[in-house]
Amino acid sequence: MSALIEVEVAQVRQLTPLVREFTLVPRAGRLPRFSAGSHIQLQLPVGERLLRNCYSLTGDPARSDSYRIAVRLQEASRGGSRHLHESIGVGQRLRITPPANLFALHSRARLHILIAGGIGITPFMAYVDELEQRGAAFELHYAFRTGLSDAYADALRQRLGTRFHAYDGGTGPALDLQAVLKGRPVGTHVYTCGPQGLIADVRAQAQALGWADSCVHSEAFAAPEPGVAFSVELVRSQKRIEVAPGQSLLEALEDAGLDIPNMCRGGVCGQCATRHVGGEVEHRDSVLTAQERAHLLMPCVSRSCGTPVLLDL
Amino acid sequence: MQVSSPIADAPPPASMPRYPAPVLRAGASRHVVVVLGPPDAAMREFLDALRGVAADRQTLLAFPAATQDDAQAVMLALQQSLAQAQAGAQLYLLGPEALIWRLCNLARSMGLQPEEISLLRAQSAERPVYCVHCASLQQAGPGLETNCAHCGVRLFVREHFSQRLGAYMGVCANAQQPYAKDAA
Numbered sequence: 001m002s003a004l005i006e007v008e009v010a011q012v013r014q015l016t017p018l019v020r021e022f023t024l025v026p027r028a029g030r031l032p033r034f035s036a037g038s039h040i041q042l043q044l045p046v047g048e049r050l051l052r053n054c055y056s057l058t059g060d061p062a063r064s065d066s067y068r069i070a071v072r073l074q075e076a077s078r079g080g081s082r083h084l085h086e087s088i089g090v091g092q093r094l095r096i097t098p099p100a101n102l103f104a105l106h107s108r109a110r111l112h113i114l115i116a117g118g119i120g121i122t123p124f125m126a127y128v129d130e131l132e133q134r135g136a137a138f139e140l141h142y143a144f145r146t147g148l149s150d151a152y153a154d155a156l157r158q159r160l161g162t163r164f165h166a167y168d169g170g171t172g173p174a175l176d177l178q179a180v181l182k183g184r185p186v187g188t189h190v191y192t193c194g195p196q197g198l199i200a201d202v203r204a205q206a207q208a209l210g211w212a213d214s215c216v217h218s219e220a221f222a223a224p225e226p227g228v229a230f231s232v233e234l235v236r237s238q239k240r241i242e243v244a245p246g247q248s249l250l251e252a253l254e255d256a257g258l259d260i261p262n263m264c265r266g267g268v269c270g271q272c273a274t275r276h277v278g279g280e281v282e283h284r285d286s287v288l289t290a291q292e293r294a295h296l297l298m299p300c301v302s303r304s305c306g307t308p309v310l311l312d313l
Numbered sequence: 314m315q316v317s318s319p320i321a322d323a324p325p326p327a328s329m330p331r332y333p334a335p336v337l338r339a340g341a342s343r344h345v346v347v348v349l350g351p352p353d354a355a356m357r358e359f360l361d362a363l364r365g366v367a368a369d370r371q372t373l374l375a376f377p378a379a380t381q382d383d384a385q386a387v388m389l390a391l392q393q394s395l396a397q398a399q400a401g402a403q404l405y406l407l408g409p410e411a412l413i414w415r416l417c418n419l420a421r422s423m424g425l426q427p428e429e430i431s432l433l434r435a436q437s438a439e440r441p442v443y444c445v446h447c448a449s450l451q452q453a454g455p456g457l458e459t460n461c462a463h464c465g466v467r468l469f470v471r472e473h474f475s476q477r478l479g480a481y482m483g484v485c486a487n488a489q490q491p492y493a494k495d496a497a
Binding site: 209214 | 422
């Protein structure tokens with residue numbers, strides 16, 4: 001993995017009761033440039049544990065003096081978002097990975113349709129900057145709950161005018177995906193960031209209209225779901241590791257000192273694929289094929305069905 | 314061109330174009346079909362199959378007399394058609410190798426994805442060759458070597474197809490004679 005970057009929290013803004021924005025500046029030099037849609041991993045010491053959470057960069061990609069992230073307080077938090085909301089203030093030193101992008105803009109699209117659900121607005125903040133700089137045609141559809149998950153909504157409405165479409169889950173018009181996607185010119189690409197249900201609905205609607213899969217892009221914000229405790233055996237290094245219910249297998253391996261390459265920590269990038277040689281695996285990723293699952297698993301999200309899993313590590 | 318390979322059924326080099334049988338993307342909202350020149354048997358078979366699947370959802374642009382020289386009219390017609398088309402359309406380009414790639418590039422520039430474009434090459438003994446010395450596009454026979462129709466240099470036709478130009482690369486066959494024979 002690339003070397004970590006030392007940063008400091010320069011500003012904290014409460015955007016809504018649930019969403020807090022953090023501005024991070026480098027402790028030395030400048031930050032690496034990034035492309036719209038990039039995310040970083042933030043290393044967060046919480047008690048005894050070191051959490052590594054991924055956050056989209058919401059700042060302008062053209063700037064390299066600071067990064068911005070926006071964090072939603074999760075009810076079923078594994079501790080990361082609560083810790084960020086309650087204990088991280090200006091001056092706090094943190095470590096981050098350099099940016100990686102699993103949700104890039106398509107370079108040859110004629111029209112970009114961005115669909116955000118709640119905190120899924122974050123990557124699109126950088127998209128809007130980049131698309132405006134390119135002079136590209138785009139529109140943003142944002143579903144939220146006013147006063148809770150409507151981060152940046154007012155600023156976007158002012159900035160984008162008729163290109164901004166808001167859907168308030170409480171009172172406003174519902175997000176009609178067929179109306180959004182129907183009758184668009186060839187070369188239109190749709191990008192969705194938000195809950196899995198929204199991503200699946202957009203994909204299904206695009207498919208119903210005959211869209212090619214390569215015009216449909218998405219990124220989910222999913223921390224690994226907890227499960228029951230289980231153990232793994234590392235057959236080559238002759239070790240046994242216990243995985244706690246609220247911990248991912250990847251985190252347990254990292255706590256044991258193993259350095260597994262990884263980017264998304266959410267079962268989509270495929271970087272942390274690890275060989276398994278025994279035991280029943282509950283696969284929770286969205287990259288491996290059925291054939292690959294016979295001998296590979298993604299420790300960032302997948303778990304055991306109960307029996308110990310044997311890993312080729 | 315045939316190059317003997319130690320491996321039976323070795324895949325063609327990556328620098329050569331591939332023409333898998335066009336797949337009818339049944340879910341497409343519209344099928345835009347461009348037919349260049351008189352259709353051969355494979356093209357007729359494909360058009361029949363398409364009529365069976367999507368007779369009410371196809372746009373047919375037929376140019377029975379299209380040649381390399383009047384490609385402009387075809388390009389304009391396709392451009393107008395795609396400007397009206399909606400996302401979800403599938404494009405099929407049927408015709409001579411030199412022309413279908415020019416149309417393919419036009420469609421790509423209008424935002425179509427590779428998976429939204431299917432190519433069906435007309436059976437032909439000729440193939441398009443690009444002379445890398447005088448930058449002229451021309452039709453040549455199936456042989457390994459040919460004389461450039463423009464500058465006269467003896468060309469070796471490489472197993473290297475430019476999708477941008479829609480032609481095989483022709484390079485000087487004999488480095489000792491980088492000029493036409495009668496110029497010596």
